[in-house]
Amino acid sequence: MARYTSLDPNKYILIRQAAIDLFYKQGINNTNMQQIATEAGIAKGTIYLYYKSRDDLVDYIFNYCLDLHIEASMKDIDLQNSSSEKLKKRVKNILRWNNDYPKESSIVSEYYKPVNVVGTDNVSFTRSYEINKIILKQGVEKGEFKELPLEFLCAMFFSSVEGISTYIRRNRQVLENEGLLEKMLETTVAGLRSLK
Amino acid sequence: MARYTSLDPNKYILIRQAAIDLFYKQGINNTNMQQIATEAGIAKGTIYLYYKSRDDLVDYIFNYCLDLHIEASMKDIDLQNSSSEKLKKRVKNILRWNNDYPKESSIVSEYYKPVNVVGTDNVSFTRSYEINKIILKQGVEKGEFKELPLEFLCAMFFSSVEGISTYIRRNRQVLENEGLLEKMLETTVAGLRSLK
Amino acid sequence: MARYTSLDPNKYILIRQAAIDLFYKQGINNTNMQQIATEAGIAKGTIYLYYKSRDDLVDYIFNYCLDLHIEASMKDIDLQNSSSEKLKKRVKNILRWNNDYPKESSIVSEYYKPVNVVGTDNVSFTRSYEINKIILKQGVEKGEFKELPLEFLCAMFFSSVEGISTYIRRNRQVLENEGLLEKMLETTVAGLRSLK
Amino acid sequence: MARYTSLDPNKYILIRQAAIDLFYKQGINNTNMQQIATEAGIAKGTIYLYYKSRDDLVDYIFNYCLDLHIEASMKDIDLQNSSSEKLKKRVKNILRWNNDYPKESSIVSEYYKPVNVVGTDNVSFTRSYEINKIILKQGVEKGEFKELPLEFLCAMFFSSVEGISTYIRRNRQVLENEGLLEKMLETTVAGLRSLK
DNA sequence: CATGAATGAGACTTCATTCAT
DNA sequence: TATGAATGAAGTCTCATTCAT
Numbered sequence: 001m002a003r004y005t006s007l008d009p010n011k012y013i014l015i016r017q018a019a020i021d022l023f024y025k026q027g028i029n030n031t032n033m034q035q036i037a038t039e040a041g042i043a044k045g046t047i048y049l050y051y052k053s054r055d056d057l058v059d060y061i062f063n064y065c066l067d068l069h070i071e072a073s074m075k076d077i078d079l080q081n082s083s084s085e086k087l088k089k090r091v092k093n094i095l096r097w098n099n100d101y102p103k104e105s106s107i108v109s110e111y112y113k114p115v116n117v118v119g120t121d122n123v124s125f126t127r128s129y130e131i132n133k134i135i136l137k138q139g140v141e142k143g144e145f146k147e148l149p150l151e152f153l154c155a156m157f158f159s160s161v162e163g164i165s166t167y168i169r170r171n172r173q174v175l176e177n178e179g180l181l182e183k184m185l186e187t188t189v190a191g192l193r194s195l196k
Numbered sequence: 197m198a199r200y201t202s203l204d205p206n207k208y209i210l211i212r213q214a215a216i217d218l219f220y221k222q223g224i225n226n227t228n229m230q231q232i233a234t235e236a237g238i239a240k241g242t243i244y245l246y247y248k249s250r251d252d253l254v255d256y257i258f259n260y261c262l263d264l265h266i267e268a269s270m271k272d273i274d275l276q277n278s279s280s281e282k283l284k285k286r287v288k289n290i291l292r293w294n295n296d297y298p299k300e301s302s303i304v305s306e307y308y309k310p311v312n313v314v315g316t317d318n319v320s321f322t323r324s325y326e327i328n329k330i331i332l333k334q335g336v337e338k339g340e341f342k343e344l345p346l347e348f349l350c351a352m353f354f355s356s357v358e359g360i361s362t363y364i365r366r367n368r369q370v371l372e373n374e375g376l377l378e379k380m381l382e383t384t385v386a387g388l389r390s391l392k
Numbered sequence: 393m394a395r396y397t398s399l400d401p402n403k404y405i406l407i408r409q410a411a412i413d414l415f416y417k418q419g420i421n422n423t424n425m426q427q428i429a430t431e432a433g434i435a436k437g438t439i440y441l442y443y444k445s446r447d448d449l450v451d452y453i454f455n456y457c458l459d460l461h462i463e464a465s466m467k468d469i470d471l472q473n474s475s476s477e478k479l480k481k482r483v484k485n486i487l488r489w490n491n492d493y494p495k496e497s498s499i500v501s502e503y504y505k506p507v508n509v510v511g512t513d514n515v516s517f518t519r520s521y522e523i524n525k526i527i528l529k530q531g532v533e534k535g536e537f538k539e540l541p542l543e544f545l546c547a548m549f550f551s552s553v554e555g556i557s558t559y560i561r562r563n564r565q566v567l568e569n570e571g572l573l574e575k576m577l578e579t580t581v582a583g584l585r586s587l588k
Numbered sequence: 589m590a591r592y593t594s595l596d597p598n599k600y601i602l603i604r605q606a607a608i609d610l611f612y613k614q615g616i617n618n619t620n621m622q623q624i625a626t627e628a629g630i631a632k633g634t635i636y637l638y639y640k641s642r643d644d645l646v647d648y649i650f651n652y653c654l655d656l657h658i659e660a661s662m663k664d665i666d667l668q669n670s671s672s673e674k675l676k677k678r679v680k681n682i683l684r685w686n687n688d689y690p691k692e693s694s695i696v697s698e699y700y701k702p703v704n705v706v707g708t709d710n711v712s713f714t715r716s717y718e719i720n721k722i723i724l725k726q727g728v729e730k731g732e733f734k735e736l737p738l739e740f741l742c743a744m745f746f747s748s749v750e751g752i753s754t755y756i757r758r759n760r761q762v763l764e765n766e767g768l769l770e771k772m773l774e775t776t777v778a779g780l781r782s783l784k
Numbered sequence: 785c786a787t788g789a790a791t792g793a794g795a796c797t798t799c800a801t802t803c804a805t
Numbered sequence: 806t807a808t809g810a811a812t813g814a815a816g817t818c819t820c821a822t823t824c825a826t
Contacts, residue, residue: 007806029225032799043808045802054800148379152363156383159359160352167351183344187352191387203789228816239791241819250817399785421617424820435787437823446821540771544755548775551751552744559743575736579744583779595810620795631812633798642796 012050014040019061024103028058028110062111065104070128072097083139084189087132091161091188092181095168099175109165132157136192145192153192160188208246210236215257220299224254224306258307261300266324268293279335280385283328287357287384288377291364295371305361328353332388341388349388356384404442406432411453416495420450420502454503457496462520464489475531476581479524483553483580484573487560491567501557524549528584537584545584552580600638602628607649612691616646616698650699653692658716660685671727672777675720679749679776680769683756687763697753720745724780733780741780748776 018040022031033054037044051057073093080086098105136153139145145153164184168174174181214236218227229250233240247253269289276282294301332349335341341349360380364370370377410432414423425446429436443449465485472478490497528545531537537545556576560566566573606628610619621642625632639645661681668674686693724741727733733741752772756762762769 033801034799037809044800045808045810046806048801049806146379146383148376148383149363149367151367152360152380155363156356156359159355159362160387162358163352163355164348166355167345167348171345171347180344183342184348187342187344187387189387190389191356191383191385193386207789229818230816240817241792242790244818245789425822426820429788436821437787437789438785440822441785538771538775540768540775541755541759543759544752544772547755548748548751551747551754552779554750555744555747556740558747559737559740563737563739572736575734576740579734579736579779581779582781583748583775583777585778599810621797622795632796633813634811636797637810 007050011042011046014042015047015050015057016061016064019057020065020103020107023061023110024106028107062107065101065107066125066128068101068104069094069097069108070131072101073128074131083135083142083144084193086135087139087157087189088185090131090135091164091185094161095165095175095181098165098169099172102169105165105169109162129154129158139192143194146194157188157192160191164188203246207238207242210238211243211246211253212257212260215253216261216299216303219257219306220302224303258303261297261303262307262321262324264297264300265290265293265304266327268297269324270327279331279338279340280389282331283335283353283385284381286327286331287360287381290357291361291371291377294361294365295368298365301361301365305358325350325354335388339390342390352388353384356387360384399442403434403438406434407439407442407449408453408456411449412457412495412499415453415502416498420499454499457493457499458503458517458520460493460496461486461489461500462523464493465520466523469527475527475534475536476585478527479531479549479581480577482524482527483556483577486553487557487567487573490557490561491564494561497557497561501554521546521550531584535586538586540584549580549584552583556580595638599630599634602630603635603638603645604649604652607645608653608691608695611649611698612694616695650695653689653695654699654713654716656689656692657682657685657696658719660689661716662719671723671730671732672781674723675727675745675777676773678719678723679752679773682749683753683763683769686753686757687760690757693753693757697750717742717746727780731782734782745776745780748779752776 015036019031019036022035022039033047034044036057037047040047047057051060073090075089075093077086077089077093080089133150133154136145136157137150140147140150140153164187167184174184211232215227215232218231218235229243230240232253233243236243243253247256269286271285271289273282273285273289276285329346329350332341332353333346336343336346336349360383363380370380407428411423411428414427414431425439426436428449429439432439439449443452465482467481467485469478469481469485472481525542525546528537528549529542532539532542532545556579559576566576603624607619607624610623610627621635622632624645625635628635635645639648661678663677663681665674665677665681668677721738721742724733724745725738728735728738728741752775755772762772
């Protein structure tokens with residue numbers, strides 16, 4: 001993944017952006033190397049100077065998007081008091097990022113397979129997953145969340161994020177309705193809350 | 197969906213099963229017609245007597261799996277009293293079906309894109325979605341669920357099912373632990389419940 | 393070509409007619425065995441009881457059409473006095489046959505390659521050609537036609553027939569205008585006439 | 589028709605020539621892309637850099653040959669006085685071209701269907717036909733040719749050209765016998781001449 | 785005799801990757 | 806470093822022909 005060698009750093013970005021645009025517009029599987037090169041305004045062969053193979057490029061782009069996604073998701077998390085506030089903040093950040101970066105966000109979603117279906121050796125996904133895990137674990141320890149297997153809570157929360165993301169993508173105006181948004185965010189953790 | 201011809205009905209099943217096995221083992225996109233033919237013990241050309249094209253075959257198989265999934269999911273739903281019981285029963289049925297039909301279930305999941313990412317003109321998916329919608333609507337009307345946009349409740353519940361399915365696929369033993377299973381099922385609807 | 397064995401003679405005709413209809417409608421190369429079988433209302437395999445192969449069938453049909461063409465062309469030829477009258481009579485017969493048997497006639501034309509381009513081992517074509525040759529030879533001997541190589545006269549006359557046929561196919565009404573038709577027929581031999 | 593790209597212009601010719609050679613030797617329909625590639629000494633895929641599809645290649649080659657044919661046919665036409673001299677000159681040009689370019693000429697003939705059998709949306713064929721039409725029309729107006737429907741004269745003349753071409757292809761030596769050749773050319777228009 | 789399901793060679797086309805310039 | 810022409814493996818689909826029933 002350490003991708004910066006002596007090659008022109010701008011080219012990495014150029015190619016990446018061309019690929020992202022096309023992946024968003026027509027899907028990853030319907031995009032070929034020639035199209036990416038054309039979109040980037042370079043020659044097909046040049047792509048191979050920057051990326052080992054098509055798979056390498058796709059992987060890189062996916063991880064790039066996921067990194068952005070994760071980074072955005074972490075903003076101000078630590079300012080929150082409770083575990084559920086932390087999680088909700090994280091979801092909120094993701095929803096806003098989805099809205100601001102629809103292309104990158106759609107690529108993350110295209111790749112998304114309920115975290116584990118296929119074993120997910122995907123590092124970034126795992127990273128995102130682990131973040132939730134830590135927060136959820138703390139929540140369980142503090143009695144905030146139900147005492148259910150941690151992996152279960154992770155799976156449930158993880159999929160909730162997909163659920164709310166899906167809805168908000170089609171109903172963007174909710175992002176401007178703080179009250180409603182808050183209620184919706186609440187549902188992503190409500191099911192996990194322990195019953196006092 | 198049903199294929200009416202004078203061709204050997206067993207061949208349909210033979211080919212279907214070969215395809216399902218391979219799709220499960222290596223993914224839909226990594227499976228070609230020759231492999232399916234070989235797995236089925238027939239000639240490549242024969243497949244085309246039974247299915248118009250590769251796309252036709254894939255579509256058919258996906259819908260076949262989804263139909264099984266939906267049918268299994270409906271068992272005894274109407275015996276349940278509340279809307280949440282109905283939904284939980286539905287999830288439970290799905291979890292058992294996932295366990296009994298891991299291949300078919302994995303194909304449904306491979307195709308699954310958070311129902312709507314791309315608009316889902318997929319009839320069967322829509323059907324499954326609509327079933328939830330009806331139950332959720334009744335739940336809202338009876339004050340059982342929160343008064344949030346119905347589509348939102350649908351999206352959240354739909355993704356919960358993916359979440360719990362994912363977990364149970366990796367922790368099958370839970371299916372035999374009625375108490376724990378019940379608690380987990382509860383989380384799929386808990387977030388939607390109205391706060392009395 | 394001796395095609396009548398113990399098989400049902402009607403089937404030969406059934407298949408032949410189905411093929412003729414389809415060849416006429418969609419061209420020889422765009423017609424496959426299944427279509428012929430379907431059109432004939434029999435099974436694909438049955439065709440092979442009557443014809444050795446697709447090529448055999450096409451050949452047979454072509455020769456069948458050509459035989460009809462030739463037979464029709466000979467009517468009352470011997471009632472004519474001069475060689476040119478004989479030839480013109482022959483053309484006239486052909487034009488009427490073209491009109492009465494548009495399908496068979498179109499098949500003859502589809503196959504027609506300026507008699508020899510490819511060497512024409514085609515027996516029937518040769519037969520038709522030989523008929524002209526005999527008449528032309530007599531005409532030359534009687535001083536009616538130019539003293540040019542006989543093969544040349546044959547080639548020219550042969551192609552004239554295609555020319556006038558083409559025109560008449562698109563202007564059928566001429567067949568009812570005896571005066572005009574006669575003038576046109578005259579042009580098919582006029583070029584060959586010796587200049588007294 | 590002309591193919592403007594940055595690709596190697598020699599390759600166009602290389603491929604074209606390989607195809608022409610094979611089309612001539614074994615017919616268009618019996619020639620596949622692999623054979624053309626092999627004959628041209630390149631890879632199958634390379635052909636597709638230069639021609640969109642097999643149909644595109646065949647079309648292109650046919651039109652290329654027809655263009656050559658037409659261009660050659662026009663040489664010094666306008667130096668002729670009468671319409672029949674013009675037509676005869678045209679035929680003469682064609683005969684010489686046939687002789688010099690037997691392959692290209694055979695391809696034109698393979699495609700040739702008595703101009704109109706199928707309606708001929710073929711641009712080049714139409715072009716050749718229209719050239720004759722103009723000359724024939726003038727001839728009719730000047731009283732040189734019979735007052736028969738112009739389309740009829742066209743059809744007859746057009747087929748004569750096929751007739752004489754066929755003969756000369758097999759009797760090339762006639763091309764060196766100016767006297768005999770002239771007599772033969774005369775027969776292509778003699779039938780159209782008005783009777784003074 | 786008749787059937788039509790089965791076969792598999794063969795045709796076209798795409799596209800990731802390489803490499804000479 | 807950049808290019809893009811060239812490659813050829815791989816994939817889909819068609820269809821003449823065969824053969825068990």
